[in-house]
Amino acid sequence: EVALVESGGGLVQPGGSLRLSCAASGFSVSTTYMNWVRQTPGKGLEWVSVLYTGGRTYYADSVKGRFIISRDNSKNTLYLQMNSLRAEDTAIYYCAREDVIVPGGFDYWGQGIQVTVSS
């Protein structure tokens, strides 16, 4: 059974760093497109970053240069290293996968984890 479980969220001061983890089971993160999406009450859903199977990555302009997406195939885990955090990064962060065989949407999501940036 496919499952995604996020961890690593919490409260951090502006300018600080956090690393989110997304432990996957039931499939391999190395053979699937893996994504981070965040959600706030005001801005709705925002696609933050994607890591393709070949290693190519994309970032939203709002996080480019501050966030890094990566994966550890041996741990079957996706990461999001978040640096220079700002108040506007406060959100619920979801990891989500897109099936390479049947692409077109995010078919599995984690439960979401809260990140709060505040002094």
Next chain:
Amino acid sequence: EIVLTQSPATLSLSPGERATLSCRASQNVSIDVAWYQQKPGQAPRLLIYEASKRATGIPARFSGSGSGTDFTLTISSLEPEDFAIYHCQQRFSWPGTFGQGTKVEIK
């Protein structure tokens, strides 16, 4: 960045009624549109991908249509569990974007 505009913001309907939700893109996105359902405290759930294909396990009362800039999600007969927020998403170009959501509430 492609902007997706969903309408209406809120749809008030009764169980058994038909729901028609709209998603309009600011430029052509071909058929690269997905629809998600989200309930309070839960992650979004994929309903429709490539504009009209139902995801695994999604009931036949959910259907999607459209191409180019105009897309529609239709729920043929609302069940009690269908009252939720619905989001559209375009994957045609990076950054992929989501609409602001349509809330389907019980009238």
